[in-house]
Every structure is written in structure tokens, then in C-alpha cells.
Amino acid sequence: MDAAEFRKRGKEMVDYIADYLEKIEKRQVFPDVEPGYLRPLIPDCAPQDPESFEDVFKDIEKIIMPGVTHWHSPYFFAYFPAASSFPALLADMLCGGIGCVGFSWAASPACTELETVMLDWLGKMINLPEEFLAGKDGQGGGVIQGSASEATLISLLAARTKTIRRVQLEKPELTEADIMGRLVAYASDQAHSSVERAALIGGVKIKNVSSDDTFSVCGSALKKVLDEDKASGLIPFFFCATLGTTPCCSFDKLLELGPICNKENIWMHIDAAYAGSAFICPEFRHLLNGVEFADSFNFNPHKWLLVNFDCSAMWVKKRSDLTGAFKLEPLYLQHHHQESGNFINKLDYYYFHWQIPLGRRFRSLKLWFVLRMYGVTGLQEHIRKGSNELNKALLKSINEAKKIHLVPCHLRETFVLRFAICSRTVESTHIKFAWQHISQLATALLKTWEEL
Amino acid sequence: MDAAEFRKRGKEMVDYIADYLEKIEKRQVFPDVEPGYLRPLIPDCAPQDPESFEDVFKDIEKIIMPGVTHWHSPYFFAYFPAASSFPALLADMLCGGIGCVGFSWAASPACTELETVMLDWLGKMINLPEEFLAGKDGQGGGVIQGSASEATLISLLAARTKTIRRVQLEKPELTEADIMGRLVAYASDQAHSSVERAALIGGVKIKNVSSDDTFSVCGSALKKVLDEDKASGLIPFFFCATLGTTPCCSFDKLLELGPICNKENIWMHIDAAYAGSAFICPEFRHLLNGVEFADSFNFNPHKWLLVNFDCSAMWVKKRSDLTGAFKLEPLYLQHHHQESGNFINKLDYYYFHWQIPLGRRFRSLKLWFVLRMYGVTGLQEHIRKGSNELNKALLKSINEAKKIHLVPCHLRETFVLRFAICSRTVESTHIKFAWQHISQLATALLKTWEEL
Numbered sequence: 001m002d003a004a005e006f007r008k009r010g011k012e013m014v015d016y017i018a019d020y021l022e023k024i025e026k027r028q029v030f031p032d033v034e035p036g037y038l039r040p041l042i043p044d045c046a047p048q049d050p051e052s053f054e055d056v057f058k059d060i061e062k063i064i065m066p067g068v069t070h071w072h073s074p075y076f077f078a079y080f081p082a083a084s085s086f087p088a089l090l091a092d093m094l095c096g097g098i099g100c101v102g103f104s105w106a107a108s109p110a111c112t113e114l115e116t117v118m119l120d121w122l123g124k125m126i127n128l129p130e131e132f133l134a135g136k137d138g139q140g141g142g143v144i145q146g147s148a149s150e151a152t153l154i155s156l157l158a159a160r161t162k163t164i165r166r167v168q169l170e171k172p173e174l175t176e177a178d179i180m181g182r183l184v185a186y187a188s189d190q191a192h193s194s195v196e197r198a199a200l201i202g203g204v205k206i207k208n209v210s211s212d213d214t215f216s217v218c219g220s221a222l223k224k225v226l227d228e229d230k231a232s233g234l235i236p237f238f239f240c241a242t243l244g245t246t247p248c249c250s251f252d253k254l255l256e257l258g259p260i261c262n263k264e265n266i267w268m269h270i271d272a273a274y275a276g277s278a279f280i281c282p283e284f285r286h287l288l289n290g291v292e293f294a295d296s297f298n299f300n301p302h303k304w305l306l307v308n309f310d311c312s313a314m315w316v317k318k319r320s321d322l323t324g325a326f327k328l329e330p331l332y333l334q335h336h337h338q339e340s341g342n343f344i345n346k347l348d349y350y351y352f353h354w355q356i357p358l359g360r361r362f363r364s365l366k367l368w369f370v371l372r373m374y375g376v377t378g379l380q381e382h383i384r385k386g387s388n389e390l391n392k393a394l395l396k397s398i399n400e401a402k403k404i405h406l407v408p409c410h411l412r413e414t415f416v417l418r419f420a421i422c423s424r425t426v427e428s429t430h431i432k433f434a435w436q437h438i439s440q441l442a443t444a445l446l447k448t449w450e451e452l
Numbered sequence: 453m454d455a456a457e458f459r460k461r462g463k464e465m466v467d468y469i470a471d472y473l474e475k476i477e478k479r480q481v482f483p484d485v486e487p488g489y490l491r492p493l494i495p496d497c498a499p500q501d502p503e504s505f506e507d508v509f510k511d512i513e514k515i516i517m518p519g520v521t522h523w524h525s526p527y528f529f530a531y532f533p534a535a536s537s538f539p540a541l542l543a544d545m546l547c548g549g550i551g552c553v554g555f556s557w558a559a560s561p562a563c564t565e566l567e568t569v570m571l572d573w574l575g576k577m578i579n580l581p582e583e584f585l586a587g588k589d590g591q592g593g594g595v596i597q598g599s600a601s602e603a604t605l606i607s608l609l610a611a612r613t614k615t616i617r618r619v620q621l622e623k624p625e626l627t628e629a630d631i632m633g634r635l636v637a638y639a640s641d642q643a644h645s646s647v648e649r650a651a652l653i654g655g656v657k658i659k660n661v662s663s664d665d666t667f668s669v670c671g672s673a674l675k676k677v678l679d680e681d682k683a684s685g686l687i688p689f690f691f692c693a694t695l696g697t698t699p700c701c702s703f704d705k706l707l708e709l710g711p712i713c714n715k716e717n718i719w720m721h722i723d724a725a726y727a728g729s730a731f732i733c734p735e736f737r738h739l740l741n742g743v744e745f746a747d748s749f750n751f752n753p754h755k756w757l758l759v760n761f762d763c764s765a766m767w768v769k770k771r772s773d774l775t776g777a778f779k780l781e782p783l784y785l786q787h788h789h790q791e792s793g794n795f796i797n798k799l800d801y802y803y804f805h806w807q808i809p810l811g812r813r814f815r816s817l818k819l820w821f822v823l824r825m826y827g828v829t830g831l832q833e834h835i836r837k838g839s840n841e842l843n844k845a846l847l848k849s850i851n852e853a854k855k856i857h858l859v860p861c862h863l864r865e866t867f868v869l870r871f872a873i874c875s876r877t878v879e880s881t882h883i884k885f886a887w888q889h890i891s892q893l894a895t896a897l898l899k900t901w902e903e904l
Contacts, residue, residue, distance in 0.1 A: 047824055067565060111519075375499045
């Protein structure tokens, strides 16, 4: 396929993707296939001779689509939202076209520098403390990881190295293996399984901290297990707090946990993979209070901020903690550039010291496209979804239909529809009817709203 | 941006990418910018209000391109080849459009199943032993990792778990920390830095094995260090052989090393990241002999097989070694499907047990597009680049120009141009002139050839 054919086929593919996304609602969200459906549909081996684009293209609907779970269907409520937007798709096309592998500054300066600046933009949008930003001469900074699992793992590994070095200075009689055997990491019993997995990979113990009645970890629960473990000779070194747990979106109490971690020399990592995007709205930002005590923080724009997978944003206060943990610099990856006194020195620009893989794509392009083409306001609207106006319109349509009757209230700035069980004769059938009626009106309203 | 605008902008982006790649030769391969060039060119914060696509689009040439190292320029000879082809770009567009996160079978059956079958296709193309293939009821199988570093790390971690379990059975008096402290991994002194890094992450020792005069590790070198280490109480558990080292593309001697590893219960992983694509040509396949002794094998189609980054192909003989090492199955990731007797059982389809991150993109699409649209023959031609016919035509044009004179020979099936220093009066200027002359004719010939 030459460039001329790519122009033709690329445009067909753009239309195919637009059609797919425009009409996705009509596809069954979860496929009917049984495990193993695909193998009998395609040959046993790669073809010896080239096939045409048409051959391949027609197999997308025939072979692939029948086995796709449609994550962008409005009927998909499983797992977590996978972000998708047209600006991000365009940026990913460009990323593929440029096709650079930006592991170091020299490997493609724009790839590294745009990432640093985009993470500063994003950090400012959620009002992260200055210490987490790279700025022009900061000690911190951000990086795009492939997934929150990688962010947790890399934090745990950095904490492990830092703690081993510290303990070896304090107790030179201990070997590295002795110390490793005593290290303990902690996370809520509600934390994502990837935290336990990070500890398994890192070869260290991990313990659950019990969450309270609201499924949040509070300071006293952490304190209790730390005291027990220290008394038995273990070395607590890492705590992963969760903001927005997977089962029920509960929030650990950072303001209680942070000071304990700081006092005990425990690295606090915050995993806000799912909920973190909400912090761009001032009314949700209070849930992030306490981040100032953390060493590292992560959330996934690829979940809820309209940036296609993969784009997991991670920040650290001291980037030398990451880059110092696994720095290996073979000659073929070195690039000699004058060291300068500001942020821009050679080492900071080796993003591969910040992550597990060596290679990396130009993922900051999609952040750049999305942040610019939606603007902060547009993204806030996406998080908020509804609005006071929408709620007022819903109440109006409910009360005009006169099948049920409600009155509203204000909870601070939010317009709320109050549903009170009033009459002595109310039974569950009445409530079910009311709920169906409200749902129907809300659905109709949202449809009209979107068409406008 | 709605679907209608995406159709328009997507097509503009297709043309931009086609233009970029068609005229890439005219761009300076390495940029002129100094570190920190980008930050002053863009605002300090994300815009509050949306910007138009035009605004963003015009900044690609203004802000991004001046800082790009052009990996697909024909003048780019640094690091390693980053594969790029139009079919792969089209497949990546589709991958973005579908936008599924295929960590398990249920999360998108097509995503998991196409990957399994594509890795079988690719395995057959390089004539991997049957044990590495998933087939319908095999114990092995393939997976796409993001990079060779991840393949090495995941192998080392699987080997670590397997060895700890074995040693704990043999010597129940040892704790896990005791065993960890005695584990040693090995790799050539020519191996990629990512192997040392994998050991650092895994918290185990790693030692270099000396390579010989051809920069290859032979059996006796490994044997020597193993004997020493076992005598001092260490537990050798992992050896990473390299086929095609980064500095000079040397090959470790698998046929000597494999039997030693098998005898000593050492997991042998083969890292053929760069050179592995060549094994699709029968004349290079002998370099892979000995793979039958390995536990895992990896090469990067994203380097030399026209599949855009990232696509690192990895196979294991016993996939339960990977899936068993870090299996954690929270309820929200389980999908209840009838277990069947064949390959298709629930567990095998949890590809996230095979890798470090949880999420994964639909990367097998680009393998599918490329393998079909080039065919095995087309890909073999890409590896071979030149041909006997081309060499014959070059000799003809050299001898017709009559500035220098050469005769050819055959080395087995290959037509070779012989350049002998013959006359007593030859000086280095004559040789330089001859080389320039040959280069000019070769360049002209290749240009004509490509135009045909």
C-alpha cells in the first residue's frame, strides 16, 4: 500500500469509525459469541501472498465486530468508563503517523517536552500543590503511564529502593534481603487488586487496612496495624490510598492518613484512577484535600476525561525518587547535551527511568488535543453531566404531567428534586410507578436536550 | 466536535500523515531545538474555553514538528528501526475507534481471541516449536506486550515465583526472603540494560556472563559462573539469552546454553527483540535453533516487521507459569462462562495475568492487517531488502560506466560483488573514489527500482 492508497483507505476508515460511533447504540452491547468463536473463522496461517484492503476491511464486520464488547455503547455499564472523543482519536492518528519512540529527550524532544507541560496543565486543573509540578525549576513533575497499575507499581518500587537505602544506613548489619523480608506495604481492603499485585511483583509483603462503615480507611485503622507490625520487627514503607474505590467509589481519609505516613517515613501513593477526573470541578476538589502529604498521585484521563486509552497521569513530588531507583544508562541511550541549571537537564528528560517499559508513544498529543478542543469548561461540563437547569426542567415536566407531585429544594448551590413518602396508603407499587414515570420523563428530556 | 466534523478533520489528518511520510526525507532528521524549547511556545495553563481544530492543527507544524526526531526518515540510523506501515496505521485507527479495554475474554472476546490466533500465525512464520503455540489445546501461547523490557520482566517474575515454590518444597526451613536473597539471574555482558533493570525490579541479583570473541555467550562461560555460584550457596534461576545484541547484533549459543539451563532448572528466556523478525526468512531461521530449550521467547514486530509501535510478541511454553505467578481475581473482573475441555477456558483468556498493566488495547488488529496485506512473501522481501537481481543490475551499471572494474561471485545462493585491491599503485584516494562511485550508482539504481 502506497501513500496514495493510504489517503483513500484512511478516509474510508475515518468514515467507518464515525459510522460505528454514531450508530453504536443499535449494536448489542455484549456479544453472543462463545469462547473460541474466532479461530474457525480465519485461516490457520498467515497468507503467503498479499491480500487486498477490501478483503481485510470486509472481515471487520464479519469476524471482529460479532466478538466486540462495545465499551462506547450507551448501554455499557460494566467495569469502568473508557474515555473516547474525536479530538483524542485525531491525536492518536497523528501519534501513529509520527511514530517516534520517545524514551529520552533526544529520541524526540517534542514528545518529552509536551508531556511535561501537559502534565503541568492537568495538575493545575485539579489544583495539585506546586511541589508536584515540573514548572521551570521544580523537583516534581508528571508522566503518562499506560495504566494505574503501572503507576502504583513504579511508586512502590521507588519507595522500596528509598527505604532499603535508608535502613541500610541506619542498620548496616542488615543485608538487602533481610530488609526486603521485613518491608510491608498497606492498602485499604477496598483497594484495587493491582495494589496487591504490585507488592507481589516487588517481592514485598502487603497487608489490608480495614475500611470503616463508609468503606473508607481512617487514620486510626492505619495506626493500629502500623503499631502492631513495627512491634513485631517489620518495616512499614508504602501506603496506597484510594480516592474512588472500584466497588463503591469510597474515599480514604487523606487528612488523617497523610500526617501518619509522613511521620513514619512511609511513602503515600494516591490511586484516584477512576474518580480523579472529577477534581477539575471546584465543587469536588475538596475530596483531594490531603494530597499535599502524598509522595505520588495518579488518575486516569483515559477513564473519565475524554482521552482515549492509554493515558494514566502520574505525578511525584521528587522525581529523583523515581529516576534514582532504576537508573541504568547504557551508552547507546545517552545523549550529550549541555547541562543547565534549570529543569532542563539531561536526566530529567529520560522518561524511561519513570516507567517499566523502555519505549513510549507520543501520548501527550491526545491530552493536548482534548484539553484545547474541549477547554476546562467543556471538560467540567462532561464531568457534571447534568445541571441545575436540567433538573429544573425535569421537575417542570413532572409537575406538568400531574401523575405524581414533587417539590424541589436547594442543597447549597445544587437544585434537588425531593421525593418524600407522604400518604398513609403508599405501597411499593406506587413508588415503582413513580420511578418509572420519572425515568421516562428524564429520558425524553435528555433526548431533546442532546438534540439541541 | 461531532461525528460530522470528525469525518472532515479525520480526512485532513489522513492527508497530513500521508504528506508527512511522503516528504519526510526533506525534513532535517534531528531537530535543532535546545532542551526546554517548547514551554515558552505554549500557554501556562489549559484554555478555559474550547479552541477550534484549526487552532490546534496549525500548531502541529509550528510547535511540535520543530522538536520531532524523525524516526521514519531514511536518514535515521540511530537506536533501532521503529516499524511503520500504512496497513498498521489503518489498524491502529480502528483500534482507537473500537476503543475497548481487552483485559479479559469478556471485556471484548474478539480482542483476546484475535491476539491468540495472530501469535499462532506469527509463531508458525518463524517455525517456533509447537509447544509455544496455543493451537486448540496447547499448553503454550503468545501475547502482545508493550515492549521487550516487559517480556523480560514478566518472564523473570514467573521464573522467580516458580523457583521459590520449588525450593520451599525442597527446603521448608527457608523463608521466602531467604530464598529471594539467594536467587541469581544471568545475562550476557552484551545484553540490553532492560535485563539488569528487570532483576532490579524483581529484587534479585543479576550477574553478567562473559561473551566470547564474537560477543556471544557460549555454554562453558555460563557453566563456569553457575558452578561458582552454586558452590557459594546461591540459587541460579533465570538466564536471558540474546539473539541480536544491541551493540553489534551478536547471537548467544542457544544449542549449548539451552541444555545447561534445562538441566539446572533455570528458566531460559530469549530476547530477540531486534533480530527476531529475520527468522521469517528460512535462510536466517538457523539462528533460532535451540529455542526448543527455552521457556519463553520474545521479538518485536514493531522494530522490523512493519507493525507500528507497540507490538512486542512473546510466547511461553507453559502459560500457566505466567498466569499462576500473579493471579488475583477480584469479583468485578470475573466472567462466568462454562469451562470447556479445550484451550478455551476462562483463565487462559485473562490476558492481564500475562502482563504488568491491567488494561490493554486491541493491538492484534495491526498484526492482522500487516500479515494479510503484505503476506509472508512481502514481509520476507522487506527483511531481505536487496535481491540477487538488484546486485546483478548494480554490477552491470558499474561495469558499463567503466570507471572501475569488478567481477562477481556466488556465496551459496547469494550473488556477491567482489572488490579486490589489485594494482600495486592503489592508494586510499582510489578506494574512496571507487566507493563514492559505487554508492552513486547504487542510489540511482534503487531510485529507479522503487519507481518501478
